[in-house]
Amino acid sequence: MSVASSSRVSRRREPSSDAIEQDPSQMQVDEEDQQQPRQKGKGKVKQERVKQERSQAGPSQSQPEAEQEEEDFLKDFEEQPLSKLTAAKPLQGLSSDWGQVRIGVHKPAYGVLKDIAATIAEFAEGETEEKGLVHVENVMRQLLDTEAELRIHEEVLSAFQQKLMRGEEVIDVATVYTEEYKEKLADYKKKTTRQKYGGSNEYEKYREVIWEVKHPGDAMPPVTDFLPREDGDVSDDDEDVQVGGVVEDYKCPLTLKSLTDPLTSKICGHSFDATGIREWIGTKRSIPCPASGCNKELKLSDLAPNKELAKKAKEAARRERMREEDDFEEDDGEVVD
Incomplete structure (x- = not known):
């Protein structure tokens, strides 16, 4: 049995007549494949050969034909119009992703800022309190600005989706998306401080927290009273009557005790x-x-x-x-x- 096994091994090692009759150029390629490390797949071997060919190419061949074809393909793809069949649902998913980022990141941050503001208002004094509240105010406004930018992303994508659902086509998507986003963002930045933050529910809650600490038992004035009037804001005569906040009662109307649950x-x-x-x-x-x-x-x-x-x-x-x-x-x- 051992002799038979040995003879089989020796026959495997001997080149067959078919191998001798192969094209010498093909044999050279096979030998190069065998010399490559085994952990590399055929794709990696091919990529290395392409790199070698590119490095050996003269100045007139600085951009290989395959690379040029790939760029042409990508360019053609970008210029393809979006259609209801191919892009409506993906756009809806992208818009939803922006919304999840906005809610998942900003909502917890607002809560943290309100806690910090309440702590500073209660325990800090003098210049320390003033500087601390100014810093928190700036961070709150930056968060509101960032949230507005995220909403603009959602709005642009949602507008694309609605166009597609109506059967319209959107051509040159990247350019249109960028232009519409920049236009809406520029409109937002042109707004006054009151226009940006005066109608924000989160900003009003933030102000309520500070007011309750500094003025317990008193109703908070309209939130616009905390924001300076600027050029572009309506005048006092044209402005609607702003209603201030109510005194927050933390007692249950049934038990007359502080709310715990x-x-x-x-x-x-x-x-x-x-x-x-x-x-x-x-x-x-x-x-x-x-x-x-x-x-x-x-x-x-x-x-x-x-x-x-x-x-x-x-x-x-x-x-x-x-x-x-x-x-x-x-x-x-x-x-x-």
């Missing part, structure tokens, strides 16, 4: 302590909203947990306790004649 109505926006409102509704299908002056019908399914309100109520209760302790210490230190 609030549920907020998705119908009217009123909030209640979770235990209190569940007991109030009981087994009834719906009830009139217990909040004073509200005539909306309220169901248990209309209530949702409100973590942000719970956090604000907790902070408000803590600040109230600190004020009471400070008042007590001041009263205790008074000398009675």
Whole structure:
């Protein structure tokens, strides 16, 4: 058996007559393939040969024909018009991606900035407080500007998609996209400070946090009062009457205690302590909203947990306790004649 095995091995090593009759140029190619490291695939070997050919090419062949063909193909592809069949859904997906980036990045950042602003307003004093709040204000505006840019990306992509859904074609996509984005961004940058931030819900919440710390129990004035009037803003005579904020009440209208686990109505926006409102509704299908002056019908399914309100109520209760302790210490230190 061992002899037979040995003879088979020797026959494998001997060149066959077919191999001898092969074209010498083909044999040379085969030998070059065998000399390449085994871990490299055929594609890598081919790429190396192309590189060698390019390096050996003269000045008139500085750009190989294959490379030129690839550039022509890409250029033709970029100039192909988008159609409803090929691009409507991908554009919708891209627009959605921009939205996810905006929500996923900016929403948490707004919360962090509000916490920092409240801390500075409560514990810092004098110049430190002033500089700290100015810095946070600048960061807040930068975040709002960045969010506006992300929204512009969404708007441009959404406009493309709507055109395609109507059967229109979009030609030279990259150029059109860039031009429309730059145009919308330039329009945004031309806006005044009030026009950029005065209508922002996030900016209003940020201002409310600082106001509650500095002016507890007082209603906040209109948010535009914190933003300077500039050329381009409407005059006092033309401006609509701006309504200031209301005093935030962090007590449940049912239990009259501080909200610790609030549920907020998705119908009217009123909030209640979770235990209190569940007991109030009981087994009834719906009830009139217990909040004073509200005539909306309220169901248990209309209530949702409100973590942000719970956090604000907790902070408000803590600040109230600190004020009471400070008042007590001041009263205790008074000398009675």
